[in-house]
Amino acid sequence: MRETVLNSKIFDSDIEKISMRDGYGEGLLEAGKNPDVVALSADLKQSTRVDSFAEKFPERFFECGIAEQNMIGIAAGLALNGKIPFASSLAVFAPGRTWDQIRVSVCYSKANVKIVGSHAGISVGGDGATHQALEDIAIARVLPNMAVVVPCDYIETRKAAVYVAEHKGPLYLRFARGKTAVITTEATPFKFGQAEIFREGKDVTIIACGPLVYYCLLAAKELEKEGISVQVINNHTVKPIDKLGIAKAAKETGAIVTVEEHQIDGGLGGAVAEVLAESYPVPIERIGVKDTFGESGHPRELLDKYGMGVKDIKEAVRTVLKRKGTS
Amino acid sequence: MLTEEHLKILEKKACEIREDIIKMLLEAGSGHSAGSLGMADVFTALYFSVLDHNPKNPNFEDRDRLVLSNGHIAPVLYATLAHSGYFPMEELFTLRRIGSRLQGHPHFGSLPGVENTSGSLGQGLSQAIGITLAGRLDNKKYWVYCITSDGEHDEGQTWEAVMFAGKNKLHNLTNIIDRNNIQIDGFTEDVMPLEPLKEKYESFGWHVLEVDGHNIRAIVDACRQAQAILEKPSVIIAHTIPGKGVDFMEADPSWHGKFPSPEQAKKALHELRTLKGKIVSEHE
Numbered sequence: 001m002r003e004t005v006l007n008s009k010i011f012d013s014d015i016e017k018i019s020m021r022d023g024y025g026e027g028l029l030e031a032g033k034n035p036d037v038v039a040l041s042a043d044l045k046q047s048t049r050v051d052s053f054a055e056k057f058p059e060r061f062f063e064c065g066i067a068e069q070n071m072i073g074i075a076a077g078l079a080l081n082g083k084i085p086f087a088s089s090l091a092v093f094a095p096g097r098t099w100d101q102i103r104v105s106v107c108y109s110k111a112n113v114k115i116v117g118s119h120a121g122i123s124v125g126g127d128g129a130t131h132q133a134l135e136d137i138a139i140a141r142v143l144p145n146m147a148v149v150v151p152c153d154y155i156e157t158r159k160a161a162v163y164v165a166e167h168k169g170p171l172y173l174r175f176a177r178g179k180t181a182v183i184t185t186e187a188t189p190f191k192f193g194q195a196e197i198f199r200e201g202k203d204v205t206i207i208a209c210g211p212l213v214y215y216c217l218l219a220a221k222e223l224e225k226e227g228i229s230v231q232v233i234n235n236h237t238v239k240p241i242d243k244l245g246i247a248k249a250a251k252e253t254g255a256i257v258t259v260e261e262h263q264i265d266g267g268l269g270g271a272v273a274e275v276l277a278e279s280y281p282v283p284i285e286r287i288g289v290k291d292t293f294g295e296s297g298h299p300r301e302l303l304d305k306y307g308m309g310v311k312d313i314k315e316a317v318r319t320v321l322k323r324k325g326t327s
Numbered sequence: 328m329l330t331e332e333h334l335k336i337l338e339k340k341a342c343e344i345r346e347d348i349i350k351m352l353l354e355a356g357s358g359h360s361a362g363s364l365g366m367a368d369v370f371t372a373l374y375f376s377v378l379d380h381n382p383k384n385p386n387f388e389d390r391d392r393l394v395l396s397n398g399h400i401a402p403v404l405y406a407t408l409a410h411s412g413y414f415p416m417e418e419l420f421t422l423r424r425i426g427s428r429l430q431g432h433p434h435f436g437s438l439p440g441v442e443n444t445s446g447s448l449g450q451g452l453s454q455a456i457g458i459t460l461a462g463r464l465d466n467k468k469y470w471v472y473c474i475t476s477d478g479e480h481d482e483g484q485t486w487e488a489v490m491f492a493g494k495n496k497l498h499n500l501t502n503i504i505d506r507n508n509i510q511i512d513g514f515t516e517d518v519m520p521l522e523p524l525k526e527k528y529e530s531f532g533w534h535v536l537e538v539d540g541h542n543i544r545a546i547v548d549a550c551r552q553a554q555a556i557l558e559k560p561s562v563i564i565a566h567t568i569p570g571k572g573v574d575f576m577e578a579d580p581s582w583h584g585k586f587p588s589p590e591q592a593k594k595a596l597h598e599l600r601t602l603k604g605k606i607v608s609e610h611e
Binding site for chain 1: 435
């Protein structure tokens with residue numbers, strides 16, 4: 001069982017919860033050992049946890065003020081001259097507000113810029129729809145030369161940030177604002193481009209990214225009691241997506257459910273549907289936001305209201321299994 | 328200081344570059360005539376007098392950088408690069424053709440000598456700032472020149488960049504504005520007034536120089552003056568005549584995004600050849 005490499009307390013109610021952005025801040029600090037790594041902020045250095053890097057490497061930190069478009073352009077110029085810039089903001093602003101700058105100044109030039117979007121997903125909560133990035137994966141993954149990484153917890157975000165500095169080329173790193181369950185451990189594999197099986201099962205596969213991977217594991221555990229054997233895959237690299245891993249899961253379990261805190265169109269659900277349609281078509285159900293904006297509320301309430309709770313995941317599994325049976 | 332002899336060579340070079348721009352646009356069958364012709368003297372001054380660059384070793388680390396922000400005047404950049412020796416002259420006439428290294432707007436990585444990608448306006452000054460900061464981190468002494476259009480000062484990002492450069496006192500960054508007073512929909516002061524442009528830059532912490540954009544000696548002198556300012560970034564407002572050198576194109580906004588017909592090109596080339604390299608400054 002792969003579960004051995006995950007947090008042993010994963011199904012305990014007192015599982016430790018730490019903010020993913022803390023993981024980013026720590027990972028960036030570690031990546032900063034490379035003197036070419038530089039960081040940029042648009043008046044959000046504390047919110048995005050770039051502050052510790054700024055304190056330790058003040059000469060390599062650039063405060064841009066509330067001017068995200070300029071930040072991306074500066075990052076591109078730095079990258080074209082050998083630096084490894086991390087341009088961090090809220091995901092609604094980068095990549096959201098700065099898509100054209102990312103397209104022209106970064107991606108078309110293959111500039112080695114890392115776009116870092118924090119506060120992604122509906123669970124940003126109280127700030128409401130304007131601040132809930134639910135389209136960022138879609139607009140990032142459609143760009144040529146761009147890679148997209150969506151880690152699932154604090155530890156994986158730290159690992160991802162360290163990896164990102166080594167990655168050659170434009171990359172979008174996405175994570176959430178709040179404290180989320182720490183489901184991985186130092187020993188959990190994180191390999192760019194490789195979907196990781198977090199729980200093995202034979203009836204259906206849930207392919208997820210971000211903090212909802214935790215909910216998927218909870219749902220899988222509960223479904224076990226109903227006699228349903230659920231495989232859970234943590235698909236942290238949304239682009240380039242692990243086509244072989246997804247096709248293998250489709251072949252072995254015959255049904256797929258995708259789970260993400262993002263619009264189901266264009267995000268992970270869209271990406272997995274594309275892979276399945278082209279390689280190994282099986283029934284698929286997609287959990288995520290369904291062509292609507294969010295609203296203010298507590299993260300838990302919002303996830304339930306917009307259909308991303310454990311209950312919804314279980315229901316999607318039952319639905320896809322019915323379709324599997326009849327197809 | 329430019330000698331009289333050197334100046335004559337540069338004036339002749341600017342005219343040859345203008346001729347090649349006309350020929351390229353005719354061959355391509357699309358492209359922007361007015362801005363390309365209008366900036367021929369500035370580009371000649373930069374590549375044949377001001378910039379420390381080496382066409383035989385285009386990526387040497389200490390080179391001065393030229394960032395073109397208003398990518399639609401790519402023909403003048405390409406013609407000047409070819410005349411400098413970055414690539415064969417005959418390649419100029421592949422502009423905008425499929426498979427060509429001369430894309431309709433400049434693409435970083437396609438062609439030696441091109442330092443950035445542009446085409447979507449307002450992004451170049453930010454890129455130039457990034458290049459300046461990278462040089463600062465590496466203790467390099469290179470100078471970064473950014474060419475911007477007056478029209479693209481409508482873009483908010485331009486002013487974000489102007490604020491940042493002023494705040495950080497990026498003295499080895501010089502922005503050269505092609506102040507030709509036109510944009511696609513007409514005259515800049517009708518579409519979206521930019522004046523008082525000088526005062527705007529001054530109030531953002533820049534050292535401002537104004538120059539006749541067709542007086543090569545004055546352009547070179549302004550660049551040298553900018554190098555003496557060590558506490559601020561500099562901007563050179565280069566007053567140019569769009570379409571300069573071709574009578575029927577001059578100062579006519581309709582030539583912003585147009586290319587010449589074969590008859591118009593013939594007429595334009597005749598005019599340019601008759602000038603024998605001497606562009607008469609309108610400001611003298």
